[in-house]
Amino acid sequence: MKKIVIPFFILLLFVSTTLIAQRKKKTVETEQTTNTQLVVGIVVDQMRYDYLTRFWSYYGDGGFKRLVNQGFNCKNHHFNYAPTSTGPGHASVYTGTTPEMHGIIGNDWYDKASEEEVYVAFDENYNSVGTTSAAGKMSPHRMLTTTITDQNRLHTQFRGKTIAVAVKDRGAVLPGGHTANAAYWFEGGKDGNWITSDFYMRDLPNWVKDFNASDAIDAYKKPWTLLKPLSIYAASGSDESVYEGKFEGETSTSFPHNLPQLWEQNDASSILKATAYGNSITTDFALEALKQEGLGKDTYTDFLAISYSSTDYVGHKFGVNSVEVQDTYLRLDQDLERLLNELDAQVGQGNYTVFLTADHGAIHASSYLADQKIPAGYLNFGSMKARFNEFLQYRYGTTDIVKTISNYQVFLDHKVVNNLDMDLDDVQEEIAQEILSYHNIYKVYTGSQLWQNNYPPSSGIAHLIQKGWNQKRSGDVIFVQQPGYISYPKTGSTHGSPMIYDTHVPLLFYGNGIKKGETVTRTTIPDIAPTIATMLGIAYPNGTTGNPIEAVLNR
Structure with a gap:
């Protein structure tokens, strides 16, 4: 009897173990082949982490709060290198490494080979598309490593698209990587057009031409007024402030800023770059790209890289503590809500993934800090x-x-x-x-x-x-x-140092493949690209030194 019973249980155990192993194997295979249809990378230029918390009670429910409450918030996120500036920041977010590896050591730097100052994206070998000026002579040729956007293109045999959009050329060129289908930036000036380089294409697509020919930019030729009553801006300093700069032709730093009146003195539509409207223009164009390029519409993962540059222009001119900065973020919150709603409609909830971070933080105007008896000043x-x-x-x-x-x-x-x-x-x-x-x-x-x-x-x-x-x-x-000391005019804010006010920035993940939650464990900028690569099941950028943030991933 025992000789019969024992083999039966052994057989039962074997069958059960085999079924469990097959189930686990099936689960793993499913995880490895599950892809999001669209990754939207958002870099907010000069966004300190505390812009989330300072302005929290004034945000709506559909922008920053949606990303935080329904996504994953890395509260202790930092740059792990200096200089903290736009070029290195965008490169590091998308390459998963630091200037030590990717080679973008500044926005401009002295080039030892040519013995002259060079600009991060300028490339004499390419020509402008969409303008007769040199503003389109750009490429990512100075970036030495691949980006997460490059790796996705390679992984999908170039079937997955990459479209990059920013007011600043470097804010589009670097995230787009070496293989982008397109990178577009805003030239400003009299025409106020979105342009590109023949590194990407010989001629602008018809939809871009139509957008440039429309009244999309003219709609923002209006006074920059406060979105909410002035009493709402208690999280900022006085509206009229000696710590703020002015547009050419202005006699006051307070609202409203009469953009139509200041238009010609400030290079026409270029003035929009240093207002909250610059982010709205970027959102308008990004949404048109989403629709016209059919992003997220098939089984191959696409990338839409959006950089909001105007937050940096506003911060530089008016400073961290200004009403202008707060208004810019309240309006950006509405633009993010508009973006997320359109992603829901065009791609579908659960079919896309978003990450949001910054390319650097910023210091308060040192003159303001010194007046508060905080050690600060100017070199x-x-x-x-x-x-x-x-x-x-x-x-x-x-x-x-x-x-x-x-x-x-x-x-x-x-x-x-x-x-x-x-x-x-x-x-x-x-x-x-x-x-x-x-x-100092x-x-x-x-x-x-x-x-x-x-x-x-x-x-x-x-x-x-x-x-x-x-x-x-x-x-x-x-x-x-010295901490608190900068080389800058006495109005407005700047960045670039290894100090914590320049390194501490937001990192939010949201959507497909992302857990809901938060962490105060320290994370760094190079961790973003390998986290997204792990989620997608693709190779890391080839210079990656960061690590995937395991707590973020819904595995």
């Missing part, structure tokens, strides 16, 4: 340069040992160093010691230090500087200003 580069040249002349007998100073980096002429029969490490160290002695300089690093040492995240600023330093492109000596 006097004029006096620093005069003192520095005196040091060079005294120590080396010539100022020619330095080619230039660019992006807080000193570029040495290595031939002059060799002719002086000096060791490069010693020259770098001497210059670093000299600069460190200057008022906080830290200084040499290229030799960054080359020879490995600074872990626990080392703080040293780690951020190293991750932003590219061996072939960056300078010989890198200096960091």
Whole structure:
């Protein structure tokens, strides 16, 4: 009897185990082949994390609140490198790595090979499309690695589309990657057209021509008025403020800003870039691209990369604490709601995935901070340069040992160093010691230090500087200003430092494949691309140094 019963249970156990294994295998296979139809990447230029919390009670339910309440909020999200500026920010979001790898070390930088300043996206080898000016001579050729958008194109045998849209050229060119079907940016000026480069196409599609020929831009040639009563803007400073800049022709910083009256003095439609309307124009165009390009309509994942550039222009002009910044975000909230509603209608709820982040944060106007008795102020580069040249002349007998100073980096002429029969490490160290002695300089690093040492995240600023330093492109000596100190006019806000006000930005995920929840575990900008790649089941960008954020993924 026992000889019969025991094999029966063994057989039953074997069958059960096999069925469970097959079920697990089927589940895994389903997960690996499940794709979202459309990924929408949103980068909000100069968005500090606290713009979510400061303005929270004034947002509607369908924009930022929808993304937070129905998606996943990474509350402790940071840039893990410096400089924190637009070019490196957009490149890092989409490549999953830092300037150390992807090579975008600034918006502009001194190029050692050509011995001149270069712009991140400018490419003499390509021509403008949609304009007779040079504003379209752009490509991503300076970005050394692939992007998540490139990897999706490769994975789908180029059947999945990539369309990138931004007011700024670099805000479209870099997210689009090397293989984008199209990247469009807003030229401004008299015509106010959306343009591109023949890197992507020889002629604008008819739908873009029709959009440019329409009255879409003219609809925003109107006074910039407050969206809500002034009393609602209690999360900001005074509307009339000495810490804010003005448009050409204005005598006051307060609302309303009479754009029709200021139009010609501020390069016509270009003035819209520095208003909340610039984001609305971007949304209008992105929605037209969504419809006309048929994004998210088949089984191959498409990418729509949208960068909201006007938040940066407004922040630079008016500052972190301005009513203008708050109004811009309240209006952006409405634009996001409009975007999400259209995605629901065109692609369908549950068929698309959204991530939203920023390319950098921003500091309050240092003049405002100083008036509140917070340590802050301005670097006097004029006096620093005069003192520095005196040091060079005294120590080396010539100022020619330095080619230039660019992006807080000193570029040495290595031939002059060799002719002086000096060791490069010693020259770098001497210059670093000299600069460190200057008022309001906080830290200084040499290229030799960054080359020879490995600074872990626990080392703080040293780690951020190293991750932003590219061996072939960056300078010989890198200096960091004191916290709260900037090189900028005394009105408006800026960014670029490794300080937390420039590194702490939002990261929101929403939609297909995304859990609902939040985390205060530290995440970094290079984590975004591998997270999306893992969700899609595609290869990581080829320079990826970030890690997928496991808590985000609904696996």
